[in-house]
Amino acid sequence: MSEPASSPPIAATRRGARPPRWLQLALAGLAGRILLAVLLSMLCAAALIALSGHDPLAAFAAMAVGAVGSAHQIGAALNRTTPYLLAGSGVAMCFRAGIINIGAEGQIAVGGIGAAATALAWPGGSPTLAVIAALLGGAVAGAAWAAAATAIHLGRRVHEVLATLLLNFVALLLVQQVLAGPLGQFGAGFLQSPLLPRSAWLTRLEGFDAHAGFLIAVVAAAGLSFALWRTRFGFALRVAGSSRPATAYAGFSLPRLTWGVMLLSGALAGLAGGIEVLGVHHRLIEGFSLGFGFKAVTVALLGALEPLAVAPASLFVGLLEAGSLSMQRQIGVPSALVSVIEGLTMFFVLVATARRP
Amino acid sequence: MIEFVAAAIRIATPLLFAALGGILSERAGVFAVGLEGMMLAGAFAATLGAWASGGAGAGVLMALLGGAAIGLAVAVVAVRYRADNMVTGLTANILALGLTSYLLRVAGGGRPIAIHLAPLAAWPVPGLADIPVIGPLLFSLPPLTYLAVFGCLALTLFLGRTQAGLTLRATGENPEAVFASGGDPLRVRMLAVAACGAIAGLGGAVLSLQQVGTFTDGMTGGRGYLALASLIVGRWTPWGAAAACLVFGAAEAFELRLQSFGVPVSSYIVQMAPYLIALAVLAGLGRSSSLPAAIGRPLQR
Numbered sequence: 172m173s174e175p176a177s178s179p180p181i182a183a184t185r186r187g188a189r190p191p192r193w194l195q196l197a198l199a200g201l202a203g204r205i206l207l208a209v210l211l212s213m214l215c216a217a218a219l220i221a222l223s224g225h226d227p228l229a230a231f232a233a234m235a236v237g238a239v240g241s242a243h244q245i246g247a248a249l250n251r252t253t254p255y256l257l258a259g260s261g262v263a264m265c266f267r268a269g270i271i272n273i274g275a276e277g278q279i280a281v282g283g284i285g286a287a288a289t290a291l292a293w294p295g296g297s298p299t300l301a302v303i304a305a306l307l308g309g310a311v312a313g314a315a316w317a318a319a320a321t322a323i324h325l326g327r328r329v330h331e332v333l334a335t336l337l338l339n340f341v342a343l344l345l346v347q348q349v350l351a352g353p354l355g356q357f358g359a360g361f362l363q364s365p366l367l368p369r370s371a372w373l374t375r376l377e378g379f380d381a382h383a384g385f386l387i388a389v390v391a392a393a394g395l396s397f398a399l400w401r402t403r404f405g406f407a408l409r410v411a412g413s414s415r416p417a418t419a420y421a422g423f424s425l426p427r428l429t430w431g432v433m434l435l436s437g438a439l440a441g442l443a444g445g446i447e448v449l450g451v452h453h454r455l456i457e458g459f460s461l462g463f464g465f466k467a468v469t470v471a472l473l474g475a476l477e478p479l480a481v482a483p484a485s486l487f488v489g490l491l492e493a494g495s496l497s498m499q500r501q502i503g504v505p506s507a508l509v510s511v512i513e514g515l516t517m518f519f520v521l522v523a524t525a526r527r528p
Numbered sequence: 529m530i531e532f533v534a535a536a537i538r539i540a541t542p543l544l545f546a547a548l549g550g551i552l553s554e555r556a557g558v559f560a561v562g563l564e565g566m567m568l569a570g571a572f573a574a575t576l577g578a579w580a581s582g583g584a585g586a587g588v589l590m591a592l593l594g595g596a597a598i599g600l601a602v603a604v605v606a607v608r609y610r611a612d613n614m615v616t617g618l619t620a621n622i623l624a625l626g627l628t629s630y631l632l633r634v635a636g637g638g639r640p641i642a643i644h645l646a647p648l649a650a651w652p653v654p655g656l657a658d659i660p661v662i663g664p665l666l667f668s669l670p671p672l673t674y675l676a677v678f679g680c681l682a683l684t685l686f687l688g689r690t691q692a693g694l695t696l697r698a699t700g701e702n703p704e705a706v707f708a709s710g711g712d713p714l715r716v717r718m719l720a721v722a723a724c725g726a727i728a729g730l731g732g733a734v735l736s737l738q739q740v741g742t743f744t745d746g747m748t749g750g751r752g753y754l755a756l757a758s759l760i761v762g763r764w765t766p767w768g769a770a771a772a773c774l775v776f777g778a779a780e781a782f783e784l785r786l787q788s789f790g791v792p793v794s795s796y797i798v799q800m801a802p803y804l805i806a807l808a809v810l811a812g813l814g815r816s817s818s819l820p821a822a823i824g825r826p827l828q829r
Contacts, residue, residue: 223634273614327811330824332559332614333760334810337803340753348796465618472615505633507745510626517619518601521611 201475201524208519209473209487216512220504230504237497238490246380250451252489254279254460256388257443258467259485260395260478261436267399267476268408268432269415274320274335275440276464277342278313282441283448284349285312287364287455290371290448291354298370305371306387306445313441314434316342321433325426339464347457354455362457373450382450391439395478408432440467469517472524488513532781533665537673538739540770540777542567542748544676545731546755547762547769548683549595549724555687555764556720557700557713557822561617562602563728564752565624570595570729571736572628575743576635579643584737587645588672591733592726598624599725603718610826621752629745640745648672648738672734679727683766696720700820703827713827728752757806763813764820776802 217227238248258275265272289308293301320338324331349355350362373382399405407423418425443463448455470488474481491513495506546567550560573594578587598620606616635641648670656667687693696716698706703713731751736743758776762768783798813819 219630219634223630224637271612271614273618323807323811329807329810330819332824334807336561336614336753337757337807337810340750340803341800344796344800348794351794351796462622465622468615468618503638505630505638507626507629507633510622511630512626514619514623514626517615518605518623521605521616521619522609525609525611 202480204523205473205475205520208523209516211519212512212515215515216508219508219511223504225502225504230498230502233501234491234494234498236494237501238494240497242378243380244493246376248486248489248493249379249381249385250489251492252485253382253384253388253450254443254447254463255466255470255485255488256385256392256482257446258436258440258463259470259474260388260392260481261439262467263471263474263476263478263481264395264399264408265432265436266471267412268428269412270429270432271332272317272320272335272433272436273332273464273468274317274338275436275443275467276460276462277335277339278316278437278440279444279447279460279463279467280339280342280346281316282309282313282444283455283459284346284354284444285309285441286445286448287354287367288349290367291364293368293371295368295370301368301370302373302449305367305449306442309445309448310438310442313444314438316441317433317437318430321430325429331429343458343461346455346459350455350457356454364455366454367449371449372453373446382446384446384450387442387446389482391442392478392482399478404428404431440464443467466513469513472520473516475524530661530665532778532785535781535784536774536777537665537669538777539780540773541673541676542731542734542739542751543755543758543773543776544770545672545679545734546728546752547759547773548676548679548766549599549727549731550756550759551683551687551764551766551769552696552720552727553724554759554823555700555820556696556717557703557820557825557827558603558606558717558721559613559617559824560724560756560759561614562598562620562725562752563617563731563755564748564750565617565621566595566598566725566728567732567735567748567752567755568621568624568628568746569598569725570732571747572632572732572743573729574733575643575645575736578645578737584645584648587737588730588733591729591737593729595729595732596722596726599722599728600718602725603721607714607717607721607827610828613824625746628743632743632745643742645737645741647741670738672730672738675730676734677770679730680766680770687766697820700822703822703825717827728755731755754802757802760806761802761809763809 220227220230237244239245258279262272262275286305286309290301290305293304316338320331320334323329323334347362350364354364356363356365373384375382399408407428410421410423411418411425411428415425444460447459452459466488470481470484473484491509495509498504499506546563549566550563553560570591574587574591577590578584602616602620605611606613632640650668650670653667657663687697695706695711699713699716706713706716732748735747754776758772759769761772779798779801783795787795
């Protein structure tokens with residue numbers, strides 16, 4: 172608690188734009204700290220497993236087998252990873268610019284609506300076109316939802332966190348509303364849309380149960396990483412995250428930057444929602460995206476806001492979740508433990524990456 | 529009509545506790561997104577406490593402790609380590625959800641433990657409870673509902689009329705001034721967020737002890753976020769938040785009634801209303817008067 176009183180109140184001035192070698196060293200240190208945080212949360216999880224009267228090692232082993240024991244299970248884990256990677260790398264771009272967008276939850280949900288509505292309305296014909304149209308529908312819907320938050324944030328000077336957070340709940344209820352109305356399947360017993368036409372389903376990868384969405388997510392993350400480090404837009408983002416006065420001084424327009432990065436991350440989140448609908452469920456289901464937005468933030472921070480590093484971070488979360496059910500089945504450790512691990516990991520990562528004076 | 533108002537009050541009570549806690553936290557400059565987790569931890573601890581001891585008093589005490597534990601975790605990460613308030617709050621919510629579900633199953637040896645408590649009975653105020661209409665509505669309420677009204681009064685007096693309340697508000701508006709005048713804004717924020725947790729935990733106890741009589745996974749069901757919306761709509765004042773909670777409670781009660789009469793009203797649209805109203809209030813305010821000026825801004829000594 173003994174920090175010098177003379178330093179400025181917001182110690183965010185030394186992040187972002189740096190010479191490459193410097194950055195690599197800093198990232199190495201950061202990676203070490205984040206790994207330590209993950210390790211610490213796994214230790215806490217082990218203690219909790221022991222508390223329930225089970226052997227932590229056996230439980231972790233069952234979890235690992237459940238996650239990667241067969242091609243089928245690896246595929247399931249990759250499917251879990253996909254929305255986190257897509258939405259998480261978008262969130263990482265926003266956080267880089269110092270824009271705390273926690274609206275991924277709502278943008279994913281609305282993206283699911285957009286994709287399902289497009290797929291149901293598409294006249295048929297070429298499967299490739301149908302899939303592309305439906306995914307575009309999801310991305311556009313997600314971007315539109317992000318645009319609403321941005322318009323409220325910039326137009327009425329509402330804190331972006333409040334605008335994105337409050338719109339999340341509206342989006343989740345909107346899914347239920349359209350499923351109770353225009354998109355719903357009559358007499359299904361619960362809120363879901365009719366099964367989408369087969370032509371709009373995402374193709375599955377040979378041998379795995381994974382859908383092609385995972386490849387889209389990896390390509391998107393690589394593209395974002397390139398944009399972040401090799402383009403003017405990415406540079407502007409990093410400057411904005413480091414210092415708002417410097418952004419203006421360098422001639423970048425903060426509102427335009429905000430619009431750009433919010434629309435980008437909204438489109439990615441919407442795409443994630445669309446992929447979930449077209450690839451996993453083949454229909455829109457109530458609550459299909461519950462908690463995805465939070466996990467997008469989790470993996471963004473776990474990946475140190477570097478889109479390429481978000482990939483292993485989301486894989487970690489995806490594997491945890493895919494393995495948790497078999498842990499519960501075989502050892503009897505409640506699968507709710509996964510939420511505990513995710514929460515603890517986040518707390519430790521937040522502390523480990525704390526802004527230092 | 530009496531039933532309708534009674535339902536509105538019943539729905540509003542847990543929200544009001546959480547909103548009061550949130551006001552403490554936000555007026556001190558820390559966004560209260562963790563209300564949901566604090567409520568959930570409170571509801572869980574209250575159920576276990578009342579079940580283990582056989583008394584509701586112990587349950588209420590445990591609710592305070594359970595909520596405060598989550599509050600303290602948020603305080604350490606968001607205030608001491610200056611993490612983003614929103615992200616920390618969301619993390620607290622997911623952690624509380626996981627931890628309560630997990631421990632509920634550990635306590636039951638693999639399955640959720642089945643606890644059934646008698647919901648707290650109403651305490652009629654002698655004399656006043658016999659007044660027609662007003663009596664059953666306002667003077668024959670369960671104990672924690674009286675406490676919520678008392679909490680509103682106490683918080684108003686605390687914020688407006690005490691030195692500590694002034695320091696807390698100053699910490700939310702201009703922490704440097706607090707520091708310059710010899711106060712410790714970090715300490716104020718830590719205490720405010722921990723207290724926020726304890727009070728929001730009481731809101732959870734209202735659900736589990738007073739209304740349902742047991743704990744189920746995620747039983748707060750987004751009420752923490754609704755409380756956040758109501759404290760925004762109430763412009764960060766206790767009575768304003770109470771009014772907003774009552775309006776939201778009335779909307780929900782109204783919707784339930786309409787549905788039971790077969791009137792085709794979409795419950796989802798009605799449920800959206802609190803969040804849309806909160807957005808409208810924020811948009812109307814701009815960054816002007818009521819939102820504490822230094823909210824969400826990390827501090828260091």
